[in-house]
Amino acid sequence: EAGVTQFPSHSVIEKGQTVTLRCDPISGHDNLYWYRRVMGKEIKFLLHFVKESKQDESGMPNNRFLAERTGGTYSTLKVQPAELEDSGVYFCASSPFQGRLGNSPLHFGNGTRLTVT
Amino acid sequence: AQTVTQSQPEMSVQEAETVTLSCTYDTSESDYYLFWYKQPPSRQMILVIRQEAYKQQNATENRFSVNFQKAAKSFSLKISDSQLGDAAMYFCAYPLQYGNKLVFGAGTILRVKS
Structure with a gap:
């Protein structure tokens, strides 16, 4: 099965601009986390x-x-307007189960590295 | 509040040798889980090993094992026969009993030397 997919892998934007990150979870996973x-x-x-x-x-x-x-299905995370402190790596994860995470560990994507200059 | 502490920002190990990554946590719960996740460079984070607190036996997955000391709230990861592919950032994590959240440590970068 395809894993959790995140796009873009990297994004460099200027302070005050807008960025939208996308996450496609594993098909059938109702639970999606950022x-x-x-x-x-x-x-x-x-x-x-x-x-x-x-x-x-x-x-x-x-x-x-x-x-x-x-x-x-997929999720988006929009940052508007971006500030310097928003820089970091944004991870998305999904899971098919509701309930305690210990019983159903999360499947993570590769992350999106956001740099705000 | 539950916290997870990884006191080693970076560790190095020679190929084929053993390395131990430290993790301590704080919780008032009696029944819980603990995880070690691994994130290789530019790749997805994957679960390495899981420990259930009510089990006294330390979890083992091939070359990966944990030393779980419940009273001391310590959960270290031992990697035996280290391989180049083990080079990654390792995160210790604790899932909250309520709320479907993972609490992570700051991570330890593991470098493997050939």
């Missing part, structure tokens, strides 16, 4: 979709970040 790693720091949870619904968006940094998952 995580972010700022350079040298921990990977941090951003939000969790179950199908097209946002189950938990407690990790979203601020209202410059907008995540969508129309139709419950």
Whole structure:
């Protein structure tokens, strides 16, 4: 089966511009997650979709970040306007199971490296 | 709050030798899981090994094993017979019991020398 796919792999934008990251989860996986790693720091949870619904968006940094998952398939994460501190690697992950993550480890994509200059 | 700490930003190992990556965590839960994930350069992050806290036996997956010390809240990863393909960033992670979130450590870069 195809894995989790993220596009683009790299993006370099200027402060104030808009960027949209895309994630295609494994087919049939209802659960989709976004995580972010700022350079040298921990990977941090951003939000969790179950199908097209946002189950938990407690990790979203601020209202410059907008995540969508129309139709419950692929997801987009838009940053508008981008700031310098948004630079980092954005990971998407998916899972077929609801419930405790220990029972169903996540399948991650390669990540999108975002650089805001 | 649950936290995960990886105190080694970078480690090096000679090919065919053994290396241990450290991880400590903090939780008030009694039943939980712990993970080690591996991310090779420019490739996807994959699960290396999983430990269930209620199991006293340390998990093992081929050349990868853990030393799980529940009382000390320590969860180290041992890689035996290191290979060039083991070079990667390794993340220790803890899934929250509620909320479907993983809490990660800052990661350890492992370099393998030939």
